[in-house]
Amino acid sequence: GQSLEQPSEVTAVEGAIVQINCTYQTSGFYGLSWYQQHDGGAPTFLSYNALDGLEETGRFSSFLSRSDSYGYLLLQELQMKDSASYFCAASIRGGYNKLIFGAGTRLAVHP
Amino acid sequence: EPEVTQTPSHQVTQMGQEVILRCVPISNHLYFYWYRQILGQKVEFLVSFYNNEISEKSEIFDDQFSVERPDGSNFTLKIRSTKLEDSAMYFCASEGGTGDRNEQFFGPGTRLTVL
Numbered sequence: 001g002q003s004l005e006q007p008s009e010v011t012a013v014e015g016a017i018v019q020i021n022c023t024y025q026t027s028g029f030y031g032l033s034w035y036q037q038h039d040g041g042a043p044t045f046l047s048y049n050a051l052d053g054l055e056e057t058g059r060f061s062s063f064l065s066r067s068d069s070y071g072y073l074l075l076q077e078l079q080m081k082d083s084a085s086y087f088c089a090a091s092i093r094g095g096y097n098k099l100i101f102g103a104g105t106r107l108a109v110h111p
Numbered sequence: 112e113p114e115v116t117q118t119p120s121h122q123v124t125q126m127g128q129e130v131i132l133r134c135v136p137i138s139n140h141l142y143f144y145w146y147r148q149i150l151g152q153k154v155e156f157l158v159s160f161y162n163n164e165i166s167e168k169s170e171i172f173d174d175q176f177s178v179e180r181p182d183g184s185n186f187t188l189k190i191r192s193t194k195l196e197d198s199a200m201y202f203c204a205s206e207g208g209t210g211d212r213n214e215q216f217f218g219p220g221t222r223l224t225v226l
Contacts, residue, residue: 030213044217048213097206099146099156101155103153
């Protein structure tokens with residue numbers, strides 16, 4: 001089957017750096033995306049990696065290693081508003097980029 | 112900024128009734144999706160739609176489900192005979208299909224409650 005594993009919860013303080021890991025087992029893997037979801041809200045796109053390496057977008061960076069079936073999201077200079085759930089999602093070709101989501105990591109940022 | 116819209120925001124229905132969830136994707140997008148999220152769980156793919164036909168559907172998307180793009184702007188999900196286990200948040204998403212970002216834009220969702 002298709003599965004993505006990520007930690008269920010992470011806690012950090014304001015200003016800190018946190019890394020959320022994701023390992024995947026999928027067929028037809030095309031790339032790894034990260035989405036943020038606040039309680040009651042819709043998933044919001046953060047980043048996407050199709051190739052190995054690091055992609056940086058402001059305070060957020062994402063990394064992919066296709067050989068290790070592994071990626072991570074790095075959040076720097078954490079702010080209270082970053083408290084949310086973060087989902088890794090595999091893009092699967094053959095389905096016009098349908099997304100297979102992990103179970104999500106709930107990030108709590110404390111003062 | 113363009114956005115995906117969905118109506119209604121909340122739908123309550125009796126088991127066995129038909130519901131239609133509506134979505135207006137971003138106007139120049141080419142690919143459309145429905146996902147669902149049971150409370151506290153992960154987002155699950157239901158169906159993808161391109162060029163006026165289903166391109167892929169999941170095991171969840173059985174004969175009770177159908178999608179339609181009736182007028183070139185709306186994108187609907189119909190559940191013919193709802194079951195208790197259909198209670199979930201249903202998200203519509205659209206994607207431009209150009210570039211390499213593979214960014215899907217999600218609507219705010221419709222919370223479906225089946226009693």
